[in-house]
Amino acid sequence: MKAWLPTFLRALLCLVLIAFLLAPQVFEPLLKPLVQPNAPAIYNQGSLIDLTLLHLRTVFIATVLATLVAILLAIMVTRPFGAEFLPLSRSLVNIGQTFPPVAVLALAVPAVGFGEKPTLIALFLYGLLPIFENTLTALTNLPRSVMEAARGTGMTDFQRLLQVELPLSLPVIVGGIRLSVVISLATATIGSTVAAKTLGEVIIAGLQSNNLAFILQGGLIVGALAVLIYDALTAVEALLSRRTGRA
Template identity: 85%
Template sequence: MKGWLPTILRGMLLLVLIAFLVAPESFEPLLKPLVQPGAPVIYNQGSLLDLTILHLRTVFIATLVATVVAVFLAILVTRPFGLEFLPLSRSLVNIGQTFPPVAVLALAVPAVGFGEKPTLIALFLYGLLPIFENTLTALTNLPRSVMEAARGAGMTGFQRLVQVELPLSLPVVVAGIRLSTVISLSTATIGSTVAARTLGEVIIAGLQSNNLAFVLQGGLIVGALAVLIYDGLVAVEAILTRRVHSI
């Protein structure tokens, strides 16, 4: 029973989240004590479902591009011809951690304008480091016996990469993607300060109108998404790990 409890709780959280996004007015009695008399209880300046979808889309695009770039750089610097680029690559992926996301947004707006683009740039830069470091660690700590067996079988460098190195590294790479995604989910809320359509709109509207219910709605949706996506990627990581150990 104990083993099933976390799964049951996650399922309940998912059902509550879906119910709230589809019919938020049903939860009005629970949130009404948090607002002043006459103030709206449920966010009324847009659809919570639409904002959630747009929020997830922004995070997905930024994480996908960050994954492609970070994995490519990690592969590059673990090849004999690319070792000299390791310091440069580390400097590039650390840019997002050097500057706060707000500073990146401020620098990006003059170049690309307001909206989703500066948010994507900030999330992309912020998401590079965990994916790059995890991929680099995985590729440089592969079992020596497996690599020697692959060379002994006559595999080319590209064949070893595609058929041996990347499959064995996948669990650790997914762990980096998991961390990057969770960071981006929360960080994306600040994109609304530069007119990006994210759940940050709900939080900002609540702060501007002193409406705690709005703030709670935006924060809880982002928190629920982070928990569910984190757990989903943990499950994927566990499946990949079992497959690697069975090889």
């Protein structure tokens, strides 16, 4: 029973989240005690499911861009011609962790305007570090015997990268992407302060109207998404580890 209990709880969480997004009014009696008399218990200034999908879209775009740049940087600094750029690359990917998200948004808005773009910039910068470091670690710790065997078969450097190094490194890279996504899911809520369409709208509306139910809705949806996506990527990472023999 213990083996399937976590899976059951994740499935239950997923079902509750979907039910809440599709029919939030069903949960109104649970949230009504958290609001003042005559105040709405369910967010009524927009569609929760639309905001959730837009939130996920923003996180997805930023994560894809961060993944491409971080992996390319890690590949470059693990080649002989790019090894000298490792300190510079580390400095670049640490920029997002150096500045608070609000500061990045404040700097980005004058350049690209309000909306989704400054949020994408902030999430992109914040997502670089875990993906870069995991990719770098994976590429520099590949089994020596495997690499020597690949060279012995006459593979070129590019063939070894595509057919040996990246496939073996994939589980660790996915681990970095998992961390990046969780960071972005939480950070994206701040994007609503610069007019980005995210679940931060729900939280901000709750703060402005002193509505605890709104704050709880926004926070719990983001938290549930983070748990479910984290678990899904953990399962993908475990599957890839078994297939590559690096479990």
